[in-house]
Amino acid sequence: MGMLYGREQEQAVVDALLDGAKAGRSGVLVLRGEPGIGKTALLEYAVAAGGGAFRVIRATGVEYEAELPFAGLSLLLASGLDRLAALPGPQRRSLEGAFGLRDAAAPAQQGGDRLLTGLATLGLLAELASDQPLLCVVDDVQWLDRASLDALLLAARRLQAEGVALLLATRDAGASGTSGDGLPPTGLPELRLAGLAEPAAALLLDSRTASALTGDVRRRMLAESAGNPLALTELPVPVEGSAPDRVGAASGGLALTSRLQIAFHGQVTGLPPATQTLLLVAAAEENGDLDVVLAAAAALGVSADHLAPAEEAGLVALGADRRLAFRHPLLRAAILQRAPVQQRLTVHRAIGGALENGDRRTWHLALAATAPDADLADALERTAVSAETRGAHGGAAAAYERAARLTPDRDEATRRLVLAAEAATEEGKLAQAEALAEQAGARTDSVFAHALLDQVRATAHFWRGSYPAAYRLLLDAAGTDIEAPHAARMLLQAFHAAWYAGEEPVVAVLDRLAALPLAEGDPLTPLARHLSAAVLPALGRPAPPLPAARDTAAAARRAGAETPSDLVQLCGVTLVLGRDAETVELGAELVAEARAKGTVGVLPTLQFFLAEAELFHGRHRDAEVTATEALALARDTGQHQWVSQLSALLGFLAALRGAEQECAALTATARTATALTHTDTGTGPGGGEPAPAPGEPWAQWALALLDLGRGRAADAAERLQALTTGPYRHHVGATRAVPDLVEAAVRLGAPERAAEPYERFARWAGATAVPWAEALRLRCQALLGPDELAESAYRAALDLHDGTHRPFEQARTALLYGEWLRRERRRTDARPHLRAALETFELLAAHPWADRARTELTATGAGAPAPADAPVGPLATLTPQELQIVRLAARGLTNRDIAAQLFLSPRTVGHHLYKAYPKLGVTARTDLPDLL
Numbered sequence: 001m002g003m004l005y006g007r008e009q010e011q012a013v014v015d016a017l018l019d020g021a022k023a024g025r026s027g028v029l030v031l032r033g034e035p036g037i038g039k040t041a042l043l044e045y046a047v048a049a050g051g052g053a054f055r056v057i058r059a060t061g062v063e064y065e066a067e068l069p070f071a072g073l074s075l076l077l078a079s080g081l082d083r084l085a086a087l088p089g090p091q092r093r094s095l096e097g098a099f100g101l102r103d104a105a106a107p108a109q110q111g112g113d114r115l116l117t118g119l120a121t122l123g124l125l126a127e128l129a130s131d132q133p134l135l136c137v138v139d140d141v142q143w144l145d146r147a148s149l150d151a152l153l154l155a156a157r158r159l160q161a162e163g164v165a166l167l168l169a170t171r172d173a174g175a176s177g178t179s180g181d182g183l184p185p186t187g188l189p190e191l192r193l194a195g196l197a198e199p200a201a202a203l204l205l206d207s208r209t210a211s212a213l214t215g216d217v218r219r220r221m222l223a224e225s226a227g228n229p230l231a232l233t234e235l236p237v238p239v240e241g242s243a244p245d246r247v248g249a250a251s252g253g254l255a256l257t258s259r260l261q262i263a264f265h266g267q268v269t270g271l272p273p274a275t276q277t278l279l280l281v282a283a284a285e286e287n288g289d290l291d292v293v294l295a296a297a298a299a300l301g302v303s304a305d306h307l308a309p310a311e312e313a314g315l316v317a318l319g320a321d322r323r324l325a326f327r328h329p330l331l332r333a334a335i336l337q338r339a340p341v342q343q344r345l346t347v348h349r350a351i352g353g354a355l356e357n358g359d360r361r362t363w364h365l366a367l368a369a370t371a372p373d374a375d376l377a378d379a380l381e382r383t384a385v386s387a388e389t390r391g392a393h394g395g396a397a398a399a400y401e402r403a404a405r406l407t408p409d410r411d412e413a414t415r416r417l418v419l420a421a422e423a424a425t426e427e428g429k430l431a432q433a434e435a436l437a438e439q440a441g442a443r444t445d446s447v448f449a450h451a452l453l454d455q456v457r458a459t460a461h462f463w464r465g466s467y468p469a470a471y472r473l474l475l476d477a478a479g480t481d482i483e484a485p486h487a488a489r490m491l492l493q494a495f496h497a498a499w500y501a502g503e504e505p506v507v508a509v510l511d512r513l514a515a516l517p518l519a520e521g522d523p524l525t526p527l528a529r530h531l532s533a534a535v536l537p538a539l540g541r542p543a544p545p546l547p548a549a550r551d552t553a554a555a556a557r558r559a560g561a562e563t564p565s566d567l568v569q570l571c572g573v574t575l576v577l578g579r580d581a582e583t584v585e586l587g588a589e590l591v592a593e594a595r596a597k598g599t600v601g602v603l604p605t606l607q608f609f610l611a612e613a614e615l616f617h618g619r620h621r622d623a624e625v626t627a628t629e630a631l632a633l634a635r636d637t638g639q640h641q642w643v644s645q646l647s648a649l650l651g652f653l654a655a656l657r658g659a660e661q662e663c664a665a666l667t668a669t670a671r672t673a674t675a676l677t678h679t680d681t682g683t684g685p686g687g688g689e690p691a692p693a694p695g696e697p698w699a700q701w702a703l704a705l706l707d708l709g710r711g712r713a714a715d716a717a718e719r720l721q722a723l724t725t726g727p728y729r730h731h732v733g734a735t736r737a738v739p740d741l742v743e744a745a746v747r748l749g750a751p752e753r754a755a756e757p758y759e760r761f762a763r764w765a766g767a768t769a770v771p772w773a774e775a776l777r778l779r780c781q782a783l784l785g786p787d788e789l790a791e792s793a794y795r796a797a798l799d800l801h802d803g804t805h806r807p808f809e810q811a812r813t814a815l816l817y818g819e820w821l822r823r824e825r826r827r828t829d830a831r832p833h834l835r836a837a838l839e840t841f842e843l844l845a846a847h848p849w850a851d852r853a854r855t856e857l858t859a860t861g862a863g864a865p866a867p868a869d870a871p872v873g874p875l876a877t878l879t880p881q882e883l884q885i886v887r888l889a890a891r892g893l894t895n896r897d898i899a900a901q902l903f904l905s906p907r908t909v910g911h912h913l914y915k916a917y918p919k920l921g922v923t924a925r926t927d928l929p930d931l932l
Contacts, residue, residue, distance in 0.1 A: 003207075004045055005229070006200025007038065013191055014046045017165050021133040022053060024907070026159035030141075030186060031169040033193035035257050035330055036230025039169035042193070043137050046167055054135040054165070055128060060325075061143030063333060064286045066363035067399075069392030070098040072148035073121065075287070076138065083127040088900035090598025091120035098147070098390050114147060114391030115600040115637045118154030119903045125155060126162040126905030133163040140329055141170040142182045146427065147392035149183075150638075156188055157636045158903070161911035187635075195227020205232045224256075230328065231256055234263050261334040267313065268335060274306040277347075282316065283335040284347045286360075288323035295354035300346070345370065359383045366402050377406040381416060384423070393426035401436065414444045421456045428638075430460040448486075451477040455490055462497050465691035470497035471505050475512065484516045488524045491516070492569070495531065500694065502727045503539055510536060523566065526555035534573040537767035539730060540760070549574045549582040564590040565602045571609035575732050578768035581805075583613035595901050604634040604642040611649055612732065618807035620844055621876075621883070624653050628880035629902070641694045644673035648695030648702060655706035656808070658848040663706050670695035697728045701737045708744055709848030717744040717753060724757040735764055742780040743816070751784050758784065772809065775800035779813045782820070790820055811840035815853050818860075827860040834860065845876065874920045874931070882916040885909055890928035 004011065017027045031039045047056055059076035081099070084092050094116040096102040128134045141149065156166055171182035172192075196204065201222055225231035268276055278297045285293050294304050310316050315331060316324050326332040336344070345368045352364035362379045369376055384399035400420035407413035417440035424433035437453040444450070458473035474494035478487040491513045498505035510532045518525045529544070530552040536543035553567050561567055571587045587610035594603050607630030614623035627646050634642040651666035671693050693699075700723045707716035720741035723734050738754070738761035745754040758780055765773040775797040782793035794817035801810035815837040821830035834857040841850035850867065857864040875883060881902075888898045895906040895913070902909070917923060920931060 004041055005204040006196040010042055018050055021163050021165035024161055024163045026162045026164040028156045028166045028188050030188050030190040032172055032190055034172060036228045036260060037193045038229045040139055043139055043167055043169055050135045054133050056135045058137040061140040062286045063143045065367055067145050067395040069145060069147040069387045069390055069395040072144040073151055074099045077124055080124055080128045086127050087120055087123045091123050095120045116598045118151040121151045122155035122158050125164050129163040136166045139169045141168045146394040153186055154636050160908040162905045162907050201227050204229055208233050234260055260330050264331040264334040265338050271309050274302045275309045278302045278306050279310055279335055280339050281347050282324050283332045285351050288325060290322045290324055292354050296350040299350045299353055369406055372408040373406050374408055377403040393423045397423035414440050418449055418452050425456050425459045434460050447480050448482050451480050451482050467497045467500040467691060471501045484518050485522055488516055488518055503730045521559050523556045523559040523561040526552045531573050534577045538576045538764055540763055546577055549586045563599055564594040565599060568602050568605050575612060578770045578773050580613045580616045583609055604630045604639050608642055608645050617805050620653055625880045625884050640673050644670045644693040644695035648698030652698060652702035655702045656846050658709055663702055667699040667702050670699040697731045697733045701733045708740055713744045713747040717748055721753055739776045739780050742783050746783045771800045772804040772806050807840050808844055811837040819856055822860055831860050831862045877919045878916055882912050885912045886916050889925045890932045
């Protein structure tokens with residue numbers, strides 16, 4: 001490695017990352033900068049600085065015209081595949097499928113949960129670091145295939161205590177003069193490399209030339225290079241006395257990157273023609289595999305001997321793994337971009353001929369094709385299907401689209417364009433999906449094809465927050481002459497959009513769903529019936545009796561529903577009619593199943609519904625643990641809708657504790673978290689204002705509860721009135737916020753503000769037929785009057801609360817009753833209710849409510865205990881993740897078992913356990929069962 005000039009600060013940052021990994025702390029650093037700024041040199045410095053202390057694995061992204069799923073990741077992890085057996089079964093199978101080491105369509109991997117592949121990547125990195133610290137170096141990350149990039153970034157976000165140092169280098173997004181954008185912001189720690197300061201740049205320039213440059217030439221070189229090290233070492237030295245170069249960046253001419261490519265190409269054009277041909281083959285062959293390059297070159301009449309001039313010129317080097325590497329990616333880009341089109345086609349054809357059967361061969365032959373080819377199009381479709389099976393929808397979209405171009409039959413080509421549009425939608429490439437949908441729609445009159453394309457368009461609208469447009473497209477598509485099962489799937493998707501569009505769209509979808517002639521043996525039939533039975537009564541509409549959620553799940557499974565993803569909506573709709581206990585039971589079962597099967601993508605959704613139900617049961621700590629893990633997963637996997645919902649739910653829990661700043665921060669996150677995927681950032685059709693975030697109802701309720709607990713009744717009433725009378729009034733949180741509105745309105749002396757929401761809540765409580773809902777209705781009735789009936793309503797409510805396992809609401813009813821008794825000058829009668837409320841609020845760490853109960857109890861003339869200085873019990877001192885790990889350890893699970901369940905590494909689990917032991921006052925896991 002050559003000497004680095006002027007990078008002392010950057011080297012210090014890298015050194016700190018390496019020192020942390022040696023001490024067992026994992027760390028990630030993204031190096032950003034323009035081409036040639038020195039990112040690769042800094043990576044080489046890290047490898048050299050690691051010395052023998054680190055195991056080193058590395059890979060480089062390669063700009064390529066095809067999307068080969070997991071190509072980059074398989075190169076990075078190739079040396080560690082012998083450790084695959086140490087991974088949990090689902091994770092091991094996901095990597096084996098991704099790398100083609102097993103049948104990608106095997107049952108365990110059908111539907112390819114790419115998120116699981118990212119977690120498997122984390123597990124394998126941890127395994128590779130088990131013997132010695134691991135340095136993982138990836139250059140030109142912006143050119144990794146999307147599947148590899150997503151897996152690597154997910155692993156990066158979850159690294160904690162494995163002893164892994166992960167260094168990623170990428171161009172700036174939209175770097176001037178590049179052929180593609182750099183990596184968008186990742187949220188990971190970053191270090192941006194700027195140009196060298198002039199003294200360092202001068203030293204580097206002087207080291208390049210054998211003799212000192214004259215003043216004018218030297219000044220011109222320093223000015224035109226703008227501190228870019230590659231420019232200082234590669235741009236031609238101006239001839240003494242020549243006219244000033246006017247193509248520098250400052251002159252508005254060619255960008256520095258383009259000038260560097262020209263300079264590189266100038267070095268290539270001086271080589272023998274056969275060597276130039278061999279370099280073009282090497283540039284087009286994305287893996288740098290010497291055997292493939294030489295075989296393809298031989299087909300063009302070029303031998304291995306012609307590589308020598310390029311090696312002697314320092315343009316390429318052969319590594320120990322027999323891979324050719326170009327001196328700089330810009331050199332490779334220059335060779336590819338400046339080669340004549342016909343020559344590139346010939347080279348791709350030769351590479352395809354040199355490869356054995358497989359996706360790479362298919363792609364190179366497709367890139368060489370200049371006319372329709374039915375056989376090649378069929379092969380590309382098989383490549384696309386394989387990519388989809390592994391969860392690599394971006395690669396599938398590219399393969400389907402290229403296959404469509406090569407398909408002679410018009411209808412068959414259209415079918416493949418539809419498949420490309422659907423795959424692009426799954427990948428989150430919404431603009432690409434819509435463009436493909438328009439292209440396909442213009443080519444066909446097929447009703448079914450247009451329905452599928454409208455589903456693609458609707459999905460794009462939904463993820464942009466344009467819910468009414470998504471709902472209308474799906475409703476219309478389902479109304480066309482298509483088979484009932486397809487229509488049902490569209491209507492279930494339409495229900496999701498309608499839920500955010502308003503009550504009337506929800507009813508319209510359910511009416512259409514009920515009218516579908518679904519067969520008894522269709523797995524959607526029991527789900528559709530359950531949906532109507534749960535939601536219509538909550539909207540004041542007639543509906544058949546609601547079966548138990550477990551019975552519906554069992555019926556759906558008998559009809560063919562196989563995974564938690566098939567049943568996830570059951571958990572949400574069961575909450576709508578107040579069947580919270582059923583949601584706790586079914587949600588916990590499906591979460592455990594999703595963990596066991598490795599269907600990670602559905603976990604944030606399931607855990608959101610489970611956390612809601614746990615919260616409603618007063619299991620606040622359980623809800624916090626569930627939601628915290630789900631939020632981390634949602635963030636790691638880019639599920640922005642659930643980032644919004646879960647942040648708002650955690651904001652509500654913070655409001656219960658009276659943690660005002662935490663509540664404000666979480667609800668702000670909930671309101672700004674967008675439902676867009678990170679590959680498409682438009683605000684919606686026409687560029688209008690985005691719709692409210694999905695977590696808005698919960699965020700409003702959280703802030704209102706905080707206000708109510710702090711005695712700010714006017715602010716609470718304003719928020720709650722907007723929530724319970726607005727377009728989201730049918731949402732779970734909005735319905736259950738009505739008792740809070742009643743309390744706030746009565747405190748303001750304006751009970752009429754809650755009259756209409758209370759009437760709807762009373763109808764809802766009657767439809768639920770569950771005791772706890774009737775208890776809340778009675779509490780509202782006691783508050784609203786008449787006063788002579790208040791006591792009987794409070795007593796009836798407290799009787800119904802008993803046995804419902806909802807301590808927070810029971811304590812609030814007791815508090816309100818105690819307050820009423822004190823106002824009636826019945827202080828002695830008030831004290832037991834206030835004391836019971838205070839004890840419950842203290843146990844739940846509901847501090848504002850405890851303070852209110854304490855104040856009321858003191859006002860009765862009774863002594864009230866002072867607020868606790870510390871959380872109640874040692875478990876309250878643990879973080880949610882520590883508590884989750886401690887609970888599993890107490891059940892006898894090993895660190896490896898816990899890691900498999902929570903998608904962590906065993907070393908991270910051990911790290912959290914050792915942090916938890918001193919807080920709990922124990923020294924070993926054998927002490928945990930008695931403590932818990």
